[in-house]
Amino acid sequence: MYYIYALRDMNGDIKYIGQTQKIEVRKRDHKRQKPQHTFEILFENLSINEAKKIEIENIDKYNTYRNGWNKTTGGEGFSGYERDGVGGVKKGNIPWNKGKPGCFSEETIEKFKKTRSGRVFSRKLNDEEIKEIRSLYKTKPHIDGVGDIMKNGKKMSYIQAFCKKYSEEYNITLQGLKRVVLEECWQNV
Secondary structure, eight states, X not given: OEEEEEEEOTTXXXXXXXXXXXXXXXXXXXHHHSSSOEEEEEXXXXXXXXXXXXXXXXXXXXXXXXXXXXXXXXXXXXXXXXXXXXXXXXXXXOOTTTTOTTOSOHHHHHHHHHHHTTOOSOOSSOHHHHHHXXXXXXXXXXXXXXXXBOTTSSBOOHHHHHHHHHTTTTTOOHHHHHHHHTTSSOTTO
C-alpha cells in the first residue's frame, strides 16, 4: 500500500508532494536533503495506480514542481515508468567526446576549471549539518579505535576514526566528511 505525503516549509506552505511505501525512510531522507519542514501524510492505503494519479494531481494542485521542491511532475518510482535521462538524454546514447582524449584545448579546460572552482554542485548536507559536524569535531569526543593498527600497517588517526564513526550517520562518504571537517569545501559556512 502507498502513502501520499506533503512537506510544509516553516511558513506552512506545501513545498513538496511525494509517494512512498516506507514513511520513516522518506522522513529521514527528506530531513537530510530538504530545508527545515514538517512531514504530513495526506492519503494512505492507496493502490499503485491511485498513488500515481493522486501524486500527479497534488503536485499540480499545490504547484510544487515550479514553486516548490519537486523536481518532476510526479508519477515516477513505479514499475513501468519511463522517462528521459538527465537533461533529456536517452539511456544508451554515446556522448560525442567519448574515447576522444584531447578534444578540449588547454584554454577550454582552464575555463572549465575557473567556472567550477569553489562551487558545490551537489549537497547531501545543509549548512546547519556542516556547522554541527565541525562543532562536534572541535569538541574531540572520545572515539574507539584511534591508534589501532589498520590493514595498511599504519595507526588510525583521530580524524580517520571520526569520519568512520560519523559518515553513516550523516549519509556522506568518509572522504566527503573529512573534507567538511578540514574545511576544504563549504568554506563560506
